[in-house]
Amino acid sequence: MEIIETDCLVIGAGLAGSAYALHAARAGRRVELLALDGPLVANSDWAQGGIIYEPGAPARLGADIVAASDGTSNPAAGEQLVREGPAAVKELLLGELGVAFDRDAAGALDLTREGGHSARRILHAKDLTGHAILAAVAARVDATPGITRRGGWVAVDLLTLSHSTDLVAERYAPLTCFGAYVLDTASGVVRAIIARRTVLAAGGLGQIFLHTTNQPGSVGHGVAMAYRVGARLIDLEYVQFHPTAFHRPNAPGFLVTEALRGEGAVIVNARGERFVDRVHPTGSLAPRDVVARAVHLELAASGEPCAYLDLGALPPDFLRARFPTVAARCAAHGVDVDRGPIPVVPAAHFSCGGVHTDLAGRTNVRNLGAIGETACTGLHGANRLASTSLLECLVGARAAAAAAVTELAAERDPLPRPRPWRGADRPADPTLIRQDLELVRSTMWNYAGIVRSSRRLARARRILLELREEIQGFYRDCRPTRELLELRNAVQTALLVVHAAALNPRSRGCHHVVAED
Numbered sequence: 001m002e003i004i005e006t007d008c009l010v011i012g013a014g015l016a017g018s019a020y021a022l023h024a025a026r027a028g029r030r031v032e033l034l035a036l037d038g039p040l041v042a043n044s045d046w047a048q049g050g051i052i053y054e055p056g057a058p059a060r061l062g063a064d065i066v067a068a069s070d071g072t073s074n075p076a077a078g079e080q081l082v083r084e085g086p087a088a089v090k091e092l093l094l095g096e097l098g099v100a101f102d103r104d105a106a107g108a109l110d111l112t113r114e115g116g117h118s119a120r121r122i123l124h125a126k127d128l129t130g131h132a133i134l135a136a137v138a139a140r141v142d143a144t145p146g147i148t149r150r151g152g153w154v155a156v157d158l159l160t161l162s163h164s165t166d167l168v169a170e171r172y173a174p175l176t177c178f179g180a181y182v183l184d185t186a187s188g189v190v191r192a193i194i195a196r197r198t199v200l201a202a203g204g205l206g207q208i209f210l211h212t213t214n215q216p217g218s219v220g221h222g223v224a225m226a227y228r229v230g231a232r233l234i235d236l237e238y239v240q241f242h243p244t245a246f247h248r249p250n251a252p253g254f255l256v257t258e259a260l261r262g263e264g265a266v267i268v269n270a271r272g273e274r275f276v277d278r279v280h281p282t283g284s285l286a287p288r289d290v291v292a293r294a295v296h297l298e299l300a301a302s303g304e305p306c307a308y309l310d311l312g313a314l315p316p317d318f319l320r321a322r323f324p325t326v327a328a329r330c331a332a333h334g335v336d337v338d339r340g341p342i343p344v345v346p347a348a349h350f351s352c353g354g355v356h357t358d359l360a361g362r363t364n365v366r367n368l369g370a371i372g373e374t375a376c377t378g379l380h381g382a383n384r385l386a387s388t389s390l391l392e393c394l395v396g397a398r399a400a401a402a403a404a405v406t407e408l409a410a411e412r413d414p415l416p417r418p419r420p421w422r423g424a425d426r427p428a429d430p431t432l433i434r435q436d437l438e439l440v441r442s443t444m445w446n447y448a449g450i451v452r453s454s455r456r457l458a459r460a461r462r463i464l465l466e467l468r469e470e471i472q473g474f475y476r477d478c479r480p481t482r483e484l485l486e487l488r489n490a491v492q493t494a495l496l497v498v499h500a501a502a503l504n505p506r507s508r509g510c511h512h513v514v515a516e517d
Contacts, residue, residue: 001420002191006032006148007408009179009195011155011222014042015130016372016393017201018137019092023401025146029408032193034153034182036217036482039138040131043203043215043373044390047130048257048325049114050122051390053089058082060118068116068287068385070509074378080359081379081388081395088394089123097136101125102322113262114386116287120262122387127257127323133390154482155221156181156190158198158229158368164418175230177368178416185482190421196411197404200226200355200370201397205239207486208494209348210445213242213255219486220493222374226355227496232364235353236500237511238382241450243267243291245347247306251333256309256326256344258386261285263322264313267295268341270304289383289510292346296450299345308341346450350389352380352510353500361400369404371396382509428478433487436471440464440490448498453514457502464495 008024010017013035021031035041054061065078093099101123102110111120125132141147157163159179161170179194202222206214227233244256244267261267266284267276276294280286286294295307311319316338320327327337335342354376361369372393379392447460468491475488507513 002189003417004032004191004193005415006030006193006195007197008032008404009193009198010034010201011180011199012042012201012203012372012374013039013138013149014201014203014372014393015044015134015137015390016397017199018134018141019394019397020199020201020371020401021147022137022141022144023398024405025144027401027405029146029405031147032195033141033147033149034155035149035151036154038151039142039149040134041215042134043218044130044134044393046213046215046255047390048127048255049259050112050124050129050387051089051093051133052121052387053086053109053111053123054119054121055086055090057119061121064116064118065379065385065388069381069383072381072508074381076359077377077379080399081391084395084399085391088398089391092394093133093136097140099125099132099136101132112259113285114258115261115285115291116385117262122259122262124259127259127325130390150182152185154183154185154485155202155225156183156480156485158225159192159194159418160229160365161416163229165416166419170416174366175364176366177229179418181418181421183480183482183485188479190423190480192418192421194415194418196367196408196415198368199361199400200368200374201372202374204351204373205493205497206348206350208440208444208490208497209449210441211245211253211345211347213245213253213347213349217482217486219490220351221489222370223354223496224489224492226363226365226368226370227492229365229368231368232356233354233496234356234376235378235382236351236497237504238352238380238509239348239497240288240350240352240384240510241292241346242349243288243295243346244309244344246330246333247343247345248333248335253345253347254329255349256342257323258288260309260311260314260323260326266310266313267291267344268308268310269298269302270308272310287383288349288386292450293512295344295346306343306345309344310341311337350384352376352382352384359399360403361396362403369400371400382511423480424477426478428474428481428484430483432474433483436467437487437490439467440494444494444497448501451512451514452501453516454502455516457498460498461495461502464491464498467491468495
């Protein structure tokens with residue numbers, strides 16, 4: 001078995017993983033950066049709304065983060081974001097990379113507002129902000145010596161002293177990670193990458209639900225791998241559903257940015273009524289959990305297939321100039337934003353929980369870190385404030401890389417050697433994989449979605465436990481593929497979300513539990 005040795009193994013090449021790689025390599029560390037596909041295939045690339053930039057009023061931003069979380073966010077994590085966020089944006093995005101954020105006629109940064117925000121404080125690049133940021137960061141990553149990008153390489157399992165070596169004494173050592181088994185999907189070969197620091201930056205878990213705004217493959221890879229080696233997980237019941245995903249029969253769903261509501265669009269029902277106004281004083285600009293739940297309950301009561309985003313307050317010229325991507329994608333599926341509202345439904349969007357870390361990305365497993373959506377510092381608590389996710393990636397990556405670089409300076413011991421990979425060689429049946437993944441996704445949507453109950457969660461758990469047994473046997477008997485690894489991690493992540501939800505009887509933020517007769 002081929003073994004690759006490095007200082008830092010980063011699993012995931014979205015904004016968090018790419019920023020970490022950049023900081024670590026600039027400090028002289030060798031970095032292996034694993035990407036499922038090309039440089040821009042990540043949830044970060046699909047972020048439409050923007051990134052917070054408010055240097056002058058940290059207390060006000062901190063208060064909005066706490067309010068959106070329903071009072072549950074970690075104060076230390078919020079303080080870190082508001083304290084370090086402006087410098088992270090200014091130095092890397094505005095200064096070094098010169099990301100083309102929108103500006104007004106005088107050349108000043110054009111700031112917008114989204115739900116839960118008390119001020120206009122969000123930088124944007126039309127409605128492709130994530131793409132503009134990730135493209136700039138990825139280009140700099142690929143021009144930086146010391147970083148090896150491995151496109152199409154998928155982590156299989158983390159290497160630990162407890163699970164992956166043949167030395168008996170190491171079974172009794174503290175939980176310690178030293179890399180990962182990795183599948184090169186082009187060749188089908190499994191290799192070992194051993195590393196002094198392994199960082200999970202594998203993104204979210206939205207694809208375990210039937211309706212989602214997430215990229216394909218976002219099934220909680222980092223959460224499942226961390227669980228298998230004993231890492232602490234936290235707050236997994238808090239899955240945020242975005243209130244406005246495009247809905248049209250036989251058309252793909254996609255995110256319809258909250259920035260539209262920040263500019264004056266409102267959510268209405270089929271009769272044109274602004275029903276969200278009845279449940280929150282800020283109406284369509286209420287925190288996401290409030291709006292998503294209001295839409296869900298309205299549709300359940302009315303039997304209508306969707307709600308609508310009324311764009312009447314936005315001048316057509318402004319709408320097309322400011323939101324060209326949304327307008328084009330709507331037009332491609334028969335919706336003219338000049339003449340009618342956009343049909344929308346809620347969809348799984350962001351995991352507020354994940355692998356528990358401190359503010360420098362450290363987990364309870366030695367030498368294993370987590371950043372971005374995979375991680376949970378408690379910043380979001382029970383519900384995430386809009387446009388904090390890209391900023392969290394930058395701040396978390398910088399803090400984690402700085403801590404790792406400092407610690408690595410004192411480390412000299414040779415890395416352990418893993419036992420050879422042993423796997424089956426029978427090809428997996430793609431039809432079975434697709435069907436099992438659809439069962440995971442439909443089960444989660446129907447029984448562990450926006451509104452939950454103890455009976456629904458119990459049913460989900462029974463279905464998923466039986467399915468996991470089938471999938472584990474399937475996995476042991478077949479040659480690993482990207483699709484099979486996604487299925488294995490999807491069912492495990494789904495069970496973890498259901499378990500967390502079942503343990504928490506209190507409705508708060510994204511987690512809403514209804515009483516049963």
